[in-house]
Amino acid sequence: MIAIDVGYSHTKAISPDRRVLIPSVVAPHRELSLAELSRNGYGHIAEIHKLSGGTKKCFIGELALREGQGATFTLDREKYKHPNHHILILAAARLLEARQGATLVVGLPVAYYRLQKEELRRELEALHAEVSIDGGPYTRVSFGKVVVYPQGAGALLTVSDIPDNKLVCLVDVGYKTTDYVLARMVDNLVRPESGGSVEYGIFQMHEAVNSVFESTTGTPLDVGLTNAVVEQGKITFRGKELDLTAAVEEARVNTARAIADRVLAALGQKGDFMAKFYLAGGGVKALPKLMEMFPAAEVLPNPQWANAKGFLRVGTGTAKGA
Ligand SMILES: Nc1ncnc2c1ncn2[C@@H]1O[C@H](COP(=O)(O)OP(=O)(O)OP(=O)(O)O)[C@@H](O)[C@H]1O
Ligand SMILES: [Mg+2]
Numbered sequence: 001m002i003a004i005d006v007g008y009s010h011t012k013a014i015s016p017d018r019r020v021l022i023p024s025v026v027a028p029h030r031e032l033s034l035a036e037l038s039r040n041g042y043g044h045i046a047e048i049h050k051l052s053g054g055t056k057k058c059f060i061g062e063l064a065l066r067e068g069q070g071a072t073f074t075l076d077r078e079k080y081k082h083p084n085h086h087i088l089i090l091a092a093a094r095l096l097e098a099r100q101g102a103t104l105v106v107g108l109p110v111a112y113y114r115l116q117k118e119e120l121r122r123e124l125e126a127l128h129a130e131v132s133i134d135g136g137p138y139t140r141v142s143f144g145k146v147v148v149y150p151q152g153a154g155a156l157l158t159v160s161d162i163p164d165n166k167l168v169c170l171v172d173v174g175y176k177t178t179d180y181v182l183a184r185m186v187d188n189l190v191r192p193e194s195g196g197s198v199e200y201g202i203f204q205m206h207e208a209v210n211s212v213f214e215s216t217t218g219t220p221l222d223v224g225l226t227n228a229v230v231e232q233g234k235i236t237f238r239g240k241e242l243d244l245t246a247a248v249e250e251a252r253v254n255t256a257r258a259i260a261d262r263v264l265a266a267l268g269q270k271g272d273f274m275a276k277f278y279l280a281g282g283g284v285k286a287l288p289k290l291m292e293m294f295p296a297a298e299v300l301p302n303p304q305w306a307n308a309k310g311f312l313r314v315g316t317g318t319a320k321g322a
């Protein structure tokens with residue numbers, strides 16, 4: 001039994017006794033790559049031999065990020081249709097040491113859920129591969145049963161004290177998308193009622209920081225470096241320390257405001273009648289001001305993991321869900 005939440009920025013994979021967090025980046029393997037020679041235990045090399053034919057060797061996660069070229073995970077709208085999606089699923093399942101034929105629970109953005117869930121389920125149930133990680137033995141990875149669950153609704157299943165029979169809203173702030181789900185607790189079961197996605201997230205905050213960096217230095221900033229600037233506020237550039245703390249702070253506030261505005265606008269008047277707003281997704285950690293922008297807001301513990309943890313409950317049948 002495993003659950004995998006493939007995000008645009010990170011893949012969160014969990015089994016009852018293990019967790020794996022991998023940046024969602026895949027790059028073709030290159031012999032004698034510098035990133036590989038100095039990897040210090042970061043990232044992975046995956047060799048995937050599909051039973052339908054073909055073997056692929058690639059860098060995954062931190063290694064792919066450091067390898068640079070062509071490594072960034074696509075910002076395609078339908079990420080689960082991108083080949084990287086299945087590569088990340090296979091690598092994460094292998095890292096969790098999932099047994100062959102295990103049950104897999106994955107999520108789909110609410111906006112695509114109804115239309116795409118069957119197709120995704122069929123595809124993942126048909127996926128069979130031999131996978132080796134970091135030069136280890138090849139192990140067969142396949143899923144006996146795949147459950148596709150609406151993203152966001154997964155996170156709600158980790159909340160133990162949802163007020164009875166009142167409408168609540170879960171907001172999952174991700175890298176590229178923010179999902180929201182309206183739900184009601186009826187007879188001790190979470191009943192999702194409606195929801196949607198807004199295409200806005202931490203990516204926009206990174207863009208804002210990048211554009212300040214570019215206008216200050218005349219040079220664009222590499223993807224991998226944006227994280228460092230956002231985390232530290234400062235970076236050495238051509239021998240001088242560049243302090244972007246104020247720009248980062250401004251980007252945080254503006255992005256939080258834009259996300260809250262878009263979600264509240266999508267909810268319309270319904271937004272005024274929520275008993276609670278539960279905030280999840282790694283983005284909540286980067287945007288603490290979101291707490292003040294939603295009424296009766298509560299950040300879920302370990303917000304980046306909330307969906308994956310909820311998915312696991314769906315799989316083990318301990319979910320108070322519909
Ligand atoms: N503790 C933290 N502090 C600051 N930022 C964080 C923290 N944890 C995660 N983030 C950032 O939050 C963002 C969203 O993380 P998350 O894993 O929820 O996104 P995702 O699921 O990959 O994206 P999407 O839902 O759009 O597909 C990432 O850019 C990540 O770097
Ligand atoms: Mg996400």
